[in-house]
Amino acid sequence: MDRKGFDVKILDCTLRDGGYYTNWDFDINLVQNYFESFNKLPVEYLEIGYRSNPMKSYLGEYFYCPPHVLQRCKKSSNKKLVIILNEKDVRAKDAEALLKPCIGYIDMVRLAIDPQNFKRALSLAEAVKKLGFEVGFNVMYMSAWENQKEFLGQIREVNGIADYFYMVDSFGGVYPEEVKKTYDIVRNQTDVKIGFHGHNNLQLGLINTLTAIDCGVSIVDATVTGMGRGAGNLSTELLLTALNAKGKLEENLDFNALSKVVDPFAKLQTSYGWGSNLSYMVSGAHSLPQKEVMEWVTKRYYSLNSIIRALSNQSKGIKDNQELKKLDFEDVKKHDSVLLIGGGPNAVRHSIAIKEFLVKHPEIAVVHASSKNAKSFEEISNEQFFCLVGNEGHRLEEVFNFKSKISGKCILPPYPRKMGTYIPNALNDCSYELSKVDFTDRFADSHTAIALQTAIELGAKQIFLTGYDGYSGDTIGKKEQDLFLENEMLFDQFTRTYDVPLISITSTLYEGLKEDSIYSKIEEE
Template sequence: MNFKEDRLLLLDCTLRDGGYYTNWDFPEDLLISYFELTNQLPLDYIEIGYFSIQKEDYHGAFYYLPQKVLEKCCDRSIHKLAVMINEKEVSENDCSSLLENAKGYIDLVRLAVKPENLERSLKLGKRIKEEGFEVALNLMYASEWQDNYPGKEILQQINEGFDFFYLVDSYGGMFPDSVQKCLAYLKSELTILIGFHGHNNLELALANSLAARNSGAGIIDSTVLGMGRGAGNLRTELLLSVLFKEQIIELDLDVLNSISDIFEEFRGKYHWGTNLPYMVSGIRSLPQDAVMSQVKKRFFSLNSFKKDISTKKEPVSENYKFPKFEKAILIGGGDSVKSHCEAINEFAENEKNILIIFASSKNVTCFSESSNFQLHFLAGNEGKRLQSQKEIKDFSNRIAILAPDFFSTLTYIPENLEKQSIKLKSKDFDQKYQRSMTALILQFCLKHSIKELFVTGYDGYGGTMTKEELELFEENSRIFEDFKDELKIWSLTPTEYSLDSRSIYTLI
């Protein structure tokens, strides 16, 4: 293979980025073909996976890269080999054990770094470089940098401690002009090679990569068929074809066709690539897995996603004093609510001083005539669903509880509850549960001294579940388990969750 002098360096990270779909396991025959074919392509680096500390969940061989895997990759590839380390998970003390088996096999170690951890990452990068590796600093979330670029002083330290500095468009939200502007600033301060890693949410991965190249970037990432998390990456075959057209590289197109063919089965199985939710994540600079989760698992409207959270009107402070309750009924969206609606209403009426909490607006009409105090937990489009329930005539005994800002969605407030709404504060809730309305409600109950919670409408999904339903079921199961020691939780109606049961018909 012949190259022009000072040409663009190319890094294929299919095995590392594609591992998000395969859990970092790949069939042996595919690996053999992948290395045989990439050996015939004008690439410089093959990134084969992660060096990671041990996790509780299962991750495959290319997430941990034990020595035998490293040996096989090194034997099979003529190119330099790279790995990635998630900086947030690894300390300087972890370096020796992580890199112990890498010497002689790995050439480049790349650090994935959040902007807020940039300064901290310098020590880790220096430590890795002292071990004899090339080191790249991959700074994420570039579409959010705007004019808040890394300062000149810290860039000087990066010059001294790293071999590459990567601009990473994590949300796939950049445009060529913003790439050019960013590169112009970085080139004025950095003497090391600048790289670009683009995601394809807005189908601009190629345009942005070429803009980076034309603005002085010296190394570009890509993956076969764009295989990568969410919307995927710049396609290796597309980038190579463009460089071939520009007569920058020589290329055997049949080899390129063959390597594409061996990943087609994966694409048919995992369906990576952009779609409307991923486009929304790009234009809003929001995590793509979060947007997809909200849409598929929690049925939020795409219109509700916005980076700067606001509501139609300033909500009432959370200091609003509503009556004190020791018991509550939590109403989910399952069919069991309607099946046992009359009995649940009778139980609530007999108790009187019991709070009704809606995690979903699906079953509110069952309680349209109830005199019990009612809380509607709202995020995204749930408020519109509530407003559409024409059977509700009296809103005087209802309050809208608006999700905190870390839910990352606009919240629509029903017109009848605009003056009866409480916006929860992020600082008061554990964000490890992220956007779970169930976890939010259980934390709210504890905060407001509720001792006993009766649950209905958390039915489960039956024997066959979609991927999203399974994830939501497992998430809710973990949440109920986490709170069972602090809050007494009873299921009133049939459920697949592991909850203590008290039949509604024994309570009326």
């Protein structure tokens, strides 16, 4: 292929980096289309996934790349194929067992390396090299290298071992001038070919990659539609289009093939939502890890305000931005029965009957796990508690507009709170934190966990629930699925810890809840 003197190689790592969103499972037809399209595109390497030692959680076929996957990929592709080893989980003694099945199928093995483990990674690289593969050193956390003097003094030791030394902008926070500076540091230490892998938190993936090319790197990474961990990467289609416009590629770049591979991944993007947003921008600007941010953004109902507050606390090195007084439940009236109100539509759909039930039973305390339906119960005389988790302080402001102070107490998770603390000014005098959540180690800062713990602290001998409808249908999103499973787990852990029945008085899909009818309850004498 005539590259007109342009000798920078392009590596597409969609199947590997994109696996962070799909658990490394991809539809077989999508993958076949991926290979067929790239067969017509000026990209030298395709990184198809990891080779890994067994892990405890479920991870899909492109995390392990077993022999049948390697064979299928090789049969479908005319490109050089690459796998990556995560150095923190793999040692030199593991190399032969992991990589022998790759011989004849894989051309390059890259190592994902924490600079603190650089010295240890050298022995793994030597073992990989002995097996006949090209070796790529993907050294992470580029924006933090400046403070790692020991690592910077070791770079020259890759001479004779690595074929490529990658500068990896793991946090997506470097600027073009930093790319130039880091390139010069590496170039002065080693004669190994240099590569660049940039994340796109600050939307600098393209300019940083073009800067790296101008500096003299030999290889750069990209992914289709930018699919990749957290905010993702420079998109392959953008890089190819930009290089083509500058005359760096063949004039007859096959845009039909490019479009054919982009379209199905663009559809995936609407489901998984990769790409930069304000949370990833802040994490990139402060060189904060994306792993936790990705979980907050994709799996939990945390608002941008909550995530930004958490990131701000991390950047300042503080646990939480506010510590509250703990509610002394010894001084709070005890309630044998507590009603938990979630955010599902049944709480409002049946609110007339629920309020009639509460009028008949003024001794029942009401705990709002979510503020979403709180307005419907504004006028009840029962003692009320509002769980302020994540973004609930802002939601409560929107629900009540605070023309008059709410009647009740606000309850927050124990200090320190993962997402930091936000309390509307009008609620400062009635906001407290729990001293503990003792029935679960997971999701202890969730709406449901805080509501259940509050009910126990109030002395509940039975807990009614409404607004915990569950989700049905084929169109529910991953967030809804995750929330459903989270609540199911919490209900199970709660009932294993406490002999307190959980009774839904409106219809529910949660198997962990007993069912009763609000309409039978209001008929009871």
